[in-house]
């Protein structure tokens with residue numbers, strides 16, 4: 345008599361760009377399946393038709409939101425009952441309703457990708473700080489329009505040396521940014537829900553939220569988006585900032601009220617801004633597009649071959665651990681005690 349063992353299934357939504365060999369190697373442990381759907385309605389139908397029955401782990405990318413939409417109550421309600429793990433290939437996991445995943449019985453465990461995103465994101469953060477302080481956007485646009493620095497030339501910018509950088513959200517990216525900003529002569533203060541150990545803060549001064557707003561020459565937003573942080577920076581917070589402050593965001597657009605930022609830029613309260621993320625990507629507020637002082641980057645914080653490759657390998661490792669030992673390498677903090 346022969347016995348055949350049935351492999352668990354892993355569903356991929358969004359695609360692998362660089363770590364194909366690591367993904368293929370996962371095929372020794374699991375049957376790797378992909379949807380045929382091209383939109384959310386079709387994906388839901390495939391789920392309801394039982395096409396993914398037996399799937400225990402889901403690998404998803406940030407871009408997969410264009411196919412399935414958010415991983416919300418509705419999607420969780422149609423995904424197979426066998427699903428136990430969601431491995432998200434991104435640092436920010438606001439596209440996945442972690443609360444709803446935890447509430448399922450048994451719970452669906454969610455992982456994200458910390459650490460390997462830190463350098464690339466902090467590099468973009470520093471680029472935006474420098475560009476916003478120095479008014480590079482106006483000059484660069486002027487040059488392409490055949491007007492050298494622009495006509496009129498932009499007002500002279502500011503040096504980073506000696507300026508106070510206030511980091512709101514001193515996680516991995518914030519700490520990486522701190523080191524880079526110090527190399528440019530900036531003094532770093534930070535605010536988190538909890539003060540970090542001396543080792544983690546490495547000399548950055550812990551201040552209250554209001555102090556951070558009122559002392560910083562540059563405010564950098566490096567905190568995750570969730571129900572507590574949505575619009576954490578809005579009109580009242582801009583009012584507490586220094587006149588002529590620079591605001592930079594590489595976290596998620598919705599941590600800041602974009603309309604309030606546009607007003608603060610228009611009034612001159614905010615000197616300039618550097619943004620890699622927007623409230624309704626790929627839409628950008630027209631008041632930001634028309635403001636030459638603003639540095640705009642279309643969500644490219646981790647847009648490098650090295651970093652996306654490391655992120656994919658990290659996500660695959662999460663799935664491998666889930667299959668082999670029943671736990672994730674980097675569970676999201678909300679599920680640390682699950």
Ligand SMILES: O=CC(=O)O
Nearest residue numbers: 434435436461646
């Ligand atoms: O935005 C990029 C990420 O969350 O990894």
